[in-house]
Amino acid sequence: MDLFLDKDQTEFQTHIARWVEKRLAPQAAALDRSGAFSRELFKELGELGYYGVMYPEAYGGSGLKQPYVYYTILCEELARASMGFAATVCMHASAATHTIYAWGNEALRQRYLVPAIRGDMVGAFAITEANAGSDAGSIRTRAAKADGGWRLNGTKIFTSNGTIADFVTVAATTDPAKKVRGIGLFLVDTKTEGFRVGRKLEKFTTHCSDTAELVLDDVFVADECRLGDAEGGFLNAYKALTIDRIFTAALAIGNGRAAYDAAFKYATEREQFGQPIGKFQAVQFKLVDMLAQLDQARIYTYYAASLADQGRPITIEAALSKIIAADGCNEVCQKALNIFGGYGLMDEFPVQRYLRDSYFPMIGGGTSDIMRLIVARQLGL
Ligand SMILES: Cc1cc2nc3c(=O)[nH]c(=O)nc-3n(C[C@H](O)[C@H](O)[C@H](O)COP(=O)(O)OP(=O)(O)OC[C@H]3O[C@@H](n4cnc5c(N)ncnc54)[C@H](O)[C@@H]3O)c2cc1C
Structure with missing residues (x-):
């Protein structure tokens, strides 16, 4: 079916489809069987510039005028061979990095966004908890104000890229009485003391997309790592x-x-x-x-x-x-x-x-x- 993509979009589609056929498709069944994350393929796709589809050139991105159509093409083509690998990429190069681009300061963009676009770092985004899925407004992970930052305590579940992530945007409440309006976003480096992977979750679907439970045990997050306003996060x-x-x-x-x-x-x-x-x-x-x-x-x-x-x-x-x-x-x-x-x-x-x-x-x-x-x-x- 011709989707009336323009010449540049069609060329983009042809290029990514070629990479998928040559590199991802031959490994898709084995990745599904092992449930493994292929860092080699992940890095390769980063070096080819695909994680920058939605970001400006200043951060190593493509500076495209219609980023969302291009990113839709990328997701579709990757999933044609492996939905698991595509889900890993989709979370990394969209929600997980977008929060830093949209609400992080320049230093955070340089420290996390730039290497993430190159494929040198992996990102994740954690909202869901055992008792708060569809009802995300009732999450219990707490962010308590501390000197120069915040202390996070709680447990996240079903976090895509959870065991392989270098950084995670975590949703936490600063004031449970305010319900949704009390929830903020906090950028957590996974090397920070108190952060750990509770367990890797085995699942029925998308085997090679990593899914994890994450534990935050008094994790300190500096003020500048609160992304957006605490109230509107x-x-x-x-x-x-x-x-x-x-x-x-x-x-x-x-x-x-x-x-x-x-x-x-x-x-x-x-x-x-x-x-x-x-x-x-x-x-x-x-x-x-x-x-x-x-x-x-x-x-x-x-x-x-x-x-x-x-x-x-x-x-x-x-x-x-x-x-x-x-x-x-x-x-x-x-x-x-x-x-x-x-x-x-x-x-x-x-x-x-x-x-x-x-x-x-x-x-x-x-x-x-x-x-x-x-x-x-x-x-x-
Ligand atoms: C493979 C995988 C990867 C994921 N990755 C991430 C991630 O990276 N980060 C993250 O934060 N989360 C992630 N999630 C969590 C995902 O967003 C939630 O699983 C989803 O929002 C549903 O929440 P739940 O599983 O708690 O189901 P529940 O909310 O308990 O829903 C159970 C059932 O009740 C229905 N239901 C609930 N409320 C209502 C209502 N008000 N009206 C009608 N029906 C209702 C639902 O439709 C569903 O059928 C992931 C989940 C999966 C399975």
């Missing part, structure tokens, strides 16, 4: 997470495209009753429905990204793109597995991985029902 984060819904939609689409391509090829090769299974109308209908869901998701997601590039409001569009792409591509992956029959359940074929990975975008960054809630509120319901 969480609302800052909320804005950063809005655009990330579009990128999560792109991850779903990349993975869904991989499932569709694999199922289409299989349908033309696998023979039963003396003919390719793609000649059976039931299989054809599944493939056509998959294409319809994918194209709908792609068109809407790129539309939302281009609205963001124009500086237009995207609260509704970002949530809708995540619903359409995440739920739609999960269905695409279910149909792909069905077309593969018994082979679909075997580890030697990638469709079982595509289906497992397709659940991540439906939950990570806010569940599909929370997206529905956001849209309903915006509609005044």
